[in-house]
Amino acid sequence: MIEHKFNDDAAVIAFVRRHTRLFAEDAVLKVSEIGDGNINFVYRVAEPGGASVIVKQALPYVRIIGEGWPLSLDRNRIEAEALVLEAEHAGDWVPEVYHYEQPLAAIIMQDVGDHQNLRHALIARRHLPQLAEHLGLFMARTLFHTSDMRLDAHQKKDLVKRFINPDLCKITEDLFFIDPFCDHERNAINPPLLPVAQALWQDDLLKAEVAELKYAFLNRAEALLHGDLHSGSIFVTENSTKVIDPEFAYFGPIGFDVGSLIGNLLLNWCGQHRLAGDEAEREAWRDWLLVQLEKLWHHFSQEFGRLMREDTRDPSLQNEHWQQRRLLHIWHDSLGFAGTELIRRTIGLAHVADLDMIEDEQQRAQAEAMALHLGRELIMERTRISSMEGLVDLICQLND
Amino acid sequence: MIEHKFNDDAAVIAFVRRHTRLFAEDAVLKVSEIGDGNINFVYRVAEPGGASVIVKQALPYVRIIGEGWPLSLDRNRIEAEALVLEAEHAGDWVPEVYHYEQPLAAIIMQDVGDHQNLRHALIARRHLPQLAEHLGLFMARTLFHTSDMRLDAHQKKDLVKRFINPDLCKITEDLFFIDPFCDHERNAINPPLLPVAQALWQDDLLKAEVAELKYAFLNRAEALLHGDLHSGSIFVTENSTKVIDPEFAYFGPIGFDVGSLIGNLLLNWCGQHRLAGDEAEREAWRDWLLVQLEKLWHHFSQEFGRLMREDTRDPSLQNEHWQQRRLLHIWHDSLGFAGTELIRRTIGLAHVADLDMIEDEQQRAQAEAMALHLGRELIMERTRISSMEGLVDLICQLND
Structure with a gap:
């Protein structure tokens, strides 16, 4: 009761x-x-x-x-x-x-009930011309304005305190960074995929990189994150985008939000490899997704860069070299966190319909193996992928 | 009133x-x-x-x-x-x-009044056989036990909240990372040193690295720091060491405490170049200081490494590769923060007697220029100095 x-x-x-x-x-x-x-x-x-x-x-x-x-x-x-x-x-x-x-x-x-859940829209291959711009700007503005670039020392620390969120952070700490990398009872694994999962659990170098990402999640209070920015937290129409459910909000690494979103676009890209429907249509859709990925990062990085240049209050953070490097760090972090999202959504507790809706177990395992492989590559190679072109190259190689 | x-x-x-x-x-x-x-x-x-x-x-x-x-x-x-x-x-x-x-x-x-202030002891060239071990262990244990390696998710976040310390952090944020890198009214600069200070203020690449260190100070809640670990906060006898005054304590980057201490030993090393007394005795003392630096890092890193291996609770942080890398990160951070301590104590608001007690203005400027130069090198080269030997090499080159 x-x-x-x-x-x-x-x-x-x-x-x-x-x-x-x-x-x-x-x-x-x-x-x-x-x-x-x-x-x-x-x-x-x-x-x-x-x-x-x-x-x-x-x-x-x-x-x-x-x-x-x-x-x-x-x-x-x-x-x-x-x-x-x-x-x-x-x-x-x-x-x-x-x-x-x-x-x-x-x-x-x-009520945003006149909008469609983005995950359903992506599964249905619904073209959304403004999605990438809206989400890029949403992230750039919410993250920049709650960072030390913008807030003064007292404002930032007051907010950090208000948004200490141990229960919800703990869910992420466990479901992203522990469960999928060991034989945990909370995991849910498609049987044909088990050998691939088992190989991940033996991969100590991968787990070292995951530890580094977890340490960043635990420690780096860069900005107020949405904290759960997956396709299911976003509602869309042709011209409108609404981001809901920020109950996981806390001060964390900026790349976690950006990476969650990248990861969710890539989960759909993997799923569409084997989802129902015409193959040519699915492949065209997957190309559209990669274009959205480029647009998402373009809008995010342009706006975040502009805000850093124009609106950073702390004089010691107005340095242009440092600002460029910061954006590169966010990019690398984003790729790593995108990788953890791909992996945890494939073999962890909380799956996504983008993969689960593939009816045939073997076909599903193919798409899932692709998600695991891509996730691993993103985590391991994140600091060596210097641009969006590099990322798209990596993704396309995987598809061959 | x-x-x-x-x-x-x-x-x-x-x-x-x-x-x-x-x-x-x-x-x-x-x-x-x-x-x-x-x-x-x-x-x-x-x-x-x-x-x-x-x-x-x-x-x-x-x-x-x-x-x-x-x-x-x-x-x-x-x-x-x-x-x-x-x-x-x-x-x-x-x-x-x-x-x-x-x-x-x-x-x-x-009352630790039977102890001597470490700064006075160092200026007086008083050998302290247990100092490096005590301080290395003090840092390793206080920092490890308040980190995410040791505390569970809720304990850590409760402590982070309790130790949010905006007023005192603001002092560090300004005096370490802003004032010394611009022509700030709070600075206090020995007149013959002014051209060297002015060159620093023009050095955009240095300021980019300082911005990165400040960003870490602002964001990285790794462990409960002492936060003001300079020689004046430490009291010593032959066999006893007491660390006082942790009013700047907050959750920050582990390397900040380690670096503050390294910086203070190096400030004395610079000062002893021109302080009063027999030159051979001063040079022997400076060699002793470098040995203490090695011992300090040795005791810190051995103990911190041991604690990580044996007492880390979070299974995802028990990875050995990651733990080794973490220690290397702490080393690099420590060198960077040591560099900021050297610079801010030389041209910022709060000077140290290790330099200020050099009576002759020109002689003092020589020791101060050495501190600024060493500080800059530590900041710029920190990720390329892979070991204590590399650091001692750098220091010895500077002395030639």
Whole structure:
């Protein structure tokens, strides 16, 4: 029995009416529970044919695992505060927060239900002309404005303290950096793929690089990350992109967000190797994905570079040589974290539909082996891949 | 008017009597204010011929600058908590804390008045056979045990939060990484040295490396640092070493503590080039200093390496390749931070007696130029100096 949980639809509606003025007093409201995530309840409150709003409520444990894996409700505060902070710098690309109520661990926010989940859109090979630009700018602006380049010493440290997020970080620390690299009971491995996974578990040099990435995740409080920037956290239309669910937000290495996104585009690229549909169409789509990858990095790096040049406050960080090198470090980190995302989504606990929807086990294993191989290459070679061209070359070699 | 400040000696004595049982009820106690630091009052309470104790009280501003540079009293809590934490792992080498009282911003602690300040000991060329071992072990144990190698995810983040220390970090951020690399009003420069300083201010490649070190200082929460580990924070006898004053403690890059200490030994090495006394004796002393440098790194790296191998809890950080690489990173960082210490102590606000006691302005400028040159080399070449031998070679070349 969770005391703060809404008992029924009427409680959800009353909560929304108390804290917003979105609905007329005589409007008849309908509540549906739409949460497909793992650790929260998500309600849509809608007037049929009219306005609608989302209520997200956190429970004190991981929903799919149960009370055996407790999770602090503080993540709900962190999500609300992160959304508000992101909106300051990238308001076009996050849902608006209308209200946050700590005792209920509940947020009322804009409904983006007219958007499609990006993972489903990518699986359906839906061309999204503005996606890469929106996400590149979203990351550049949210990350730059919460970094030491922009914030003064006190502001930054106050924010670091507010966003210390041990429960959610622990999930990433385990699921990204431990489980997939050993024979862990939480892993879920397609049987034909087992030998490939076993080879990874023996690979001490790979594990040394993964340790370095984990150490960066644990230690490097560079900027306020979204912290869970996979395709399932993004909703899209032709002209609009909304990034939701920043409950994993904390101060970490900038490349973690960028790498998560790169990794998710590449997971789709691997999956499309064997997903259903016409082969020529799938191959054309995979080429489109690589173009999006280039555009994503282009928009991110151009905007982040511009912000560093124009808006860095700390005089000692205004040095141009250093700023160029910083961008290169972010690139290398991004490739490494993209690699860990590819691997953990293939053999770890939380899979992605981009691979899981390949029905035939053997065909799925081919796409999965590609994801593992690419993941390993990205981690091992990240500091030797100096540009996007180098990355695309590596990817194309893998495809041959 | 500072409300919490002790009004008179009787108030200090009453405070000590209230919170310790060190003195008999009829003991006649004497108070002397012995603070030679810049930001606190330090009282010795002693029974003549008997026991004694130290009371350290923080004021809400920098003592030598005045109310124009306010400083949070929270540093006093941080100092008390850091001393207690250090004592858990390196109790031989820190003064014992008897009491901390938040409303008074005052700590009662062990008196190490039978020890000599290490800076004075080094200037006097006093051989200290156990110094390098004590300090190497002190750093290895305090730093390892507060790192992610040892602490679990929640413990580490709780501590990071407790030791967020913006006011004191800001002092370092400015005095180490900004002032000495530009024509700042806070700098204090020996007139004949001005052209050398001006050349530094034009050196964009150097400033790029300093930016990288500052970024590490700002972002990398690797372990609980002492944060101000210079010769003046260390007290010594032939067989005993006590590290005091951790009010700058915060979670930062491990190499910052190690580098501060290396930098201070090298400042003395530079000063002894031109300090008073017999030249042969000074040169022999400088050789002894280089041996101490080797021993310091030897003891630190052996102990830190042993702790990583034997006591790392996180399975993903138990990788041997990674642990070796981590130690090399700490070495490179240490050299870089040693370089910034050399430079900021020579032309920044806070000088050291190792150089300032050279009476003749021209002679002093020679030793100071050596410190600046060595500092620059350490910063620029740090990732190319792969061992202690490489460092000693570099230093000896400089001396020719």
